[in-house]
Amino acid sequence: MSMNNEFKPKIVAFCCNWCSYAGADLAGSSRLQYPADVKIIRVPCSCRVNPMFILRAFEKGADGVIMCGCHPGDCHYSTGNYYARRRMTLLFSMLEYLGIENGRTRVEWVSAAEGVKFSTTMNEFVDKIRSLGENVRLGDLRCKD
Amino acid sequence: MQRIGVFVCHCGSNIAATVDVKKVVEIISQEPSVVHCEDYQYMCSEAGQAKILDAVKEKNLSGIVVCSCSPRMHEGTFRKAAERAGLNPYMVEIANIREHCSWIHKDMEEATEKAVILARAAIAKVNLNAPLFPGESRVTKRALVIGGGIAGIQTALDIADAGYEVDIVEKTPSIGGRMSQLDKTFPTLDCSACILTPKMVEAAAHEKINIYTYSEVDKVTGFVGDFTVDIRKKARSVDMDKCTGCGVCQEKCPSKKTPSEFNRGLNNRSAIYTPFAQAIPNVPVIDRDACIKFKTGKCGLCEKVCQAGAINYDQVDEIVTEKYGAIVVATGFDTIKLDNYDEYAYNQSKDVITSLELERVMNAAGPTKGHLERLSDGKHPEHIVFVQCVGSRCNDNRGKSYCSKICCMYTAKHAMLIRDKYPDVKVTVFYIDVRTPGKNFDEFYRRAVEEYGVNYIKGQVGKVAPQPDGSLLVQASDLLDNKQIKMKADMVVLATAIEPEASVRGIATMLTASIDTNNFLTESHAKLRPVESPTAGIFLSGVCQGPKDIPETVAQAGAAAVKAIGLLAKDKLLTNPCTAKSDELLCNGCSVCANVCPYGAISYEVVQVNDHGIREDRRVARVNNALCQGCGACTVACPSGAMDLQGFSNRQIIAEVDAICR
């Protein structure tokens, strides 16, 4: 493996507008550090996250994808995160079947008041991805520069 | 290709201290489709917004990216600026380089690199943005207040005085809430009932206020301006219109062994009861779990003695469906359970009570008729020990992490009242800190010490042990003397932590209003929007949002009312234009989208389409923009890719993914 200490994972985080994006904002205003490898994409609800987006991220060379939503039962749109949970469960088991390590994908429920949880989750996730190393299985070589 | 202008904000040093703003401008200027890029100290300022206006005019921009704070802060500001410049407001995207970048990273190089990537993602999105136009929805000019305590009553009165109809839903048989249980109020020692009852009467008599007591919210649908709520009026078993409130039924009722909720279980009530004498409405309810008639079929005494013929055993729960424009949550609080605090012997001795129980003991209408006496044997106490911070300020798994805020003051009040009425009783207060920030609060506490001779000891109680002689042995520390104290007491009063009323969880879920780990409802902004829930149209009043005393609760209740009035005063609301949209040519009419839609916003119609020259009739999905809230569940469920979400389209999100992984 061409891995060295300088490995900087590319991590995409999908955050729903109402809970987890606000949780990430709270982590920010509370100055809770987490690695810069995490880049957040704002979506209205976790149920807006099409599995296609996650596959696309891996194809384009992402090393990990995390999706955050409101806690089950607290979804701003009542039921969105239940759909998201089912979709992700299916997608993740399919990815595992394809030989993609389970740790590269994660779902976490973060409320608007949980800045601390957001930051610890991101720290954990980045550590995990660092230990797993570069995503070589799903990356599409044609997408590389 | 869009003509995009990028504006990078320094936010004073908030961003510029960790992100090399000039370098971001330098790199972003090279991006294709970026025709203008500049940085400025404060983009949100008048001068910053003027820069956007100028650039739109000079460079004929079609899209704008602002790299600044969270879109939750200033997206609205920049959209308005774009509108002033003649652009569609939805051609603006924010790259959040403050909360998600400069504030959480220390390394400048890393943070700058990330800021560039976030900017690129926003640029990629704007490239695919299309102008959007909000629709309109109507506002139902009626408000719902959940909870009939002082917070709910005050909010309802304020809204009603502004001329709008208000319904109060209260789950107990009477309005009044916790304040009706209190004896006196700090720092003026007003009698609580004397100042509350007039408010209760005013609310009940107000022509714009309609009160549902012994009722609960069952179901909430809809959205800001147009909520539909099912209210369950629980079967009272007493006809509200016929009952005269004479009270004979309560006197005659043979089942008198149910702990009184109002008196915190310190004495018993009958199965047919009104919680307290000044109850509004003054109509009793039958507690069916305790009633002999309901349990065995025999009895029926209340029916026989009721002159008005108001008793009705066949009453059933009734569901009332109403429409509201705004909902105010005022569900209040309860004290925490003390089952995990064995060291205070609360469950072992009747003489260890909570402060709320002491309120009932001190109250003339309470279980002891206002005489201070030990609940175990009715003896007059010689020494009372108060323990502060029981379950507050804990980070173990037994208590609450927050300060309950009211305990220091009510303990000073109790101590003072006892010393005033019974100068022979010795009063000791164990405190960790005495917190008295409030008008005339510290003066009040000092009076307790200086004028009333209450003995304040800095230290916590470690153990309360009931003794064979009926007294209580209190073991505590005196930190200023560096001693361990063992003293005998006749009563111990625990300043028990408060927590949100248990039912608030279910209510928050129904309202999709967010709630924190302590079950307090979350406000939209901790400083600037303290009485609004992040969910539009939901407002917060009283302790459901965080610990408060009565003046603060009343102030917040008024504030929540004003926010609700502000909403109700509008005839129409602009709706979020980021709604789902179906492509007729791709839709195969399978109904999957309609099944996942939580708002019933999707219907089907048969339209004639022209598919590559072939005209045919097809069943296609149609989204009702007034109902769609833009969650996007349908877009992912759609198997043919016909459904897309405006403002968060598949192509836009993929473009963001691509930009981040570039």
Place this chain on the structure above:
Amino acid sequence: MSHGANKADKIKEISGVNPLKCMKCGKCSATCPAFDEMDIKPHQFVSYVVNDDIEALASSKSLWKCLSCFACIERCPRSVQPGKLIDAARQLVVREKGADYLKADEIPELLDEELPQQLLVSAFRRYRR
């Protein structure tokens, strides 16, 4: 010898306790059954660790008077759990038993006619490296 900072860190590491969580309520001292026997009281233990004054702790009577009944651990509202700090300080002292506590020059002073020879040998073994 002042390994103060190191020792305080060591105590935090062994006990897994963050003494900065303490809100100085004194419930530990209120609950301690050995309070009267102690020279440094349980709540003071926490501030001694915060202030890096480990030497004083190590030589205190309290270290060996603590019963390890865990009442303070059970009841501490802030999960500071002074009992664990005391345990850790004890550990630290025990671990240092390998250092030269008994110097050869000091032995004549300690000698006593009635002292069994064997005690001297075993003490020498235990307290000298």
